[in-house]
Amino acid sequence: MSVRLDDVDRKILKELQSDAGQSLDEIARKVGSSKTPVWNRIRKLRDAGVIGQQTVLLDAEALGFEACFFVLIRTSEHEAEWQKKFLKALQDRPEVQEAHRLAGDIDYILKVRVANARAYDVFYQALIAEVRIYNVTALLSMEELKSTTMLPI
Amino acid sequence: MSVRLDDVDRKILKELQSDAGQSLDEIARKVGSSKTPVWNRIRKLRDAGVIGQQTVLLDAEALGFEACFFVLIRTSEHEAEWQKKFLKALQDRPEVQEAHRLAGDIDYILKVRVANARAYDVFYQALIAEVRIYNVTALLSMEELKSTTMLPI
DNA sequence: CCCATAAACGGGAAAATATCCTATATCAAG
DNA sequence: CTTGATATAGGATATTTTCCCGTTTATGGG
Secondary structure, eight states: OOOOOOHHHHHHHHHHHHOTTSOHHHHHHHHTSOHHHHHHHHHHHHHTTSEEEEEEEEOTTTTTOOEEEEEEEEOSOOSHHHHHHHHHHHHHOTTEEEEEEESSSOOEEEEEEESSHHHHHHHHHHHHHHSOOSEEEEEEEEEEEEEOOOOOO | OOOOOOHHHHHHHHHHHHOTTSOHHHHHHHHTSOHHHHHHHHHHHHHTTSEEEEEEEEOTTTTTOOEEEEEEEEOSOOSHHHHHHHHHHHHHOTTEEEEEEESSSOOEEEEEEESSHHHHHHHHHHHHHHSOOSEEEEEEEEEEEEEOOOOOO
C-alpha cells in the first residue's frame, strides 16, 4: 500500500509534521512552490490517507500524567474470542496510548500513561480482572529521552 | 508543575487533540462559549507550555515504514559521558520515535520505526558500533492494535 | 450584604488565510 | 514539432484568525 511521493510531497509532509499551523503561503515558500499546487497536493495526500489526524501534542507532565509504563504481556489464550475482548479492553482505556501484538516470547506491549504508580495499579487490577493474562511485566519510565510522532520522510 | 484547568479548558484541549484543524467558532460552539474566550484560553495554554507542537499524524505503512521494533537495552556503563553519547545517538537517528530511561533490570526502551527488518539491522549495527551496550532485545510488532497521542484530560 | 476591583465574556472590525477558479506553463508521447 | 494531459501561478472570494472594546460575571474586603 506504499504511495509514490516526489520530492515536493516529501517536503510538504515534513513541514506539516513539524508545524501543521503554518500557512499555505509559508509552506509553499519553503518547498519552493506556490499555494495552489501545495494545497492540491495536501488534499490528495489527505484523500489517499497518507495524512491522517491533525492534532496538538500536550505536555503530559504539566497535565498531571507523571508516570509512564511499558507493559509486557504474556498470555496463554489465543482464541479469537479472547483477542476480541482484550482489544476492546485496550480501546476502552484512554490511559493506553499504544498497544502492539508482538512476535516471539512476549505477546503484547502496551504504553500506559497515568498520574502515578497508584493509578497504574488501578489500571492493572482492572485489566487482569477483565481479561485472563498469564504474565505481566511493567517497565517504569524514569525519563523520556525522546518522543516524536515524526516519520523521517 | 501541574497546571490548574477548569472544565472549559479541558473541553478545548479535548477538541484540539481530536482535531486541531477546526475553526475557533466550531470549538467555541462545542464547548459552549464564543471565539474570543476560547482564543484567549488557547493562547494562555500555549504560553504555559501545556499545548506544544501542532502536527499531522502520517500513515507509517502507506509511507513504507512497515516495521516497528521495541528495543530493550541493558548497559553496564552509567557514567555521564556515556549517557551523553547515547542520548546524542538517539537524537540523531530519526527512526527512533521514542526513548525512555527505565527503572529496574532493563535500562532503556526504544521504539524504532523502519522500512523492514534489514533496515532495523542497519540501525542496530550502527548503534552498537557507536555506543557500548551490554545486551539488546528487540521485540517486533506484528500489529498496531492502538496508537494515540491523546491524553485523557 | 454590598460595593469595588478584577477577570472573563461576547460581538464586531480588520487583517490574514483557505479555497477555488482560470489562464499559463511544463511535460510526455506520438 | 504538436497535442493532450498535468502541474503551476496568480487572483477573487469566503472563511477564519486576531484583536479591540463595551458588558457581564465572579471575587474579596468591609
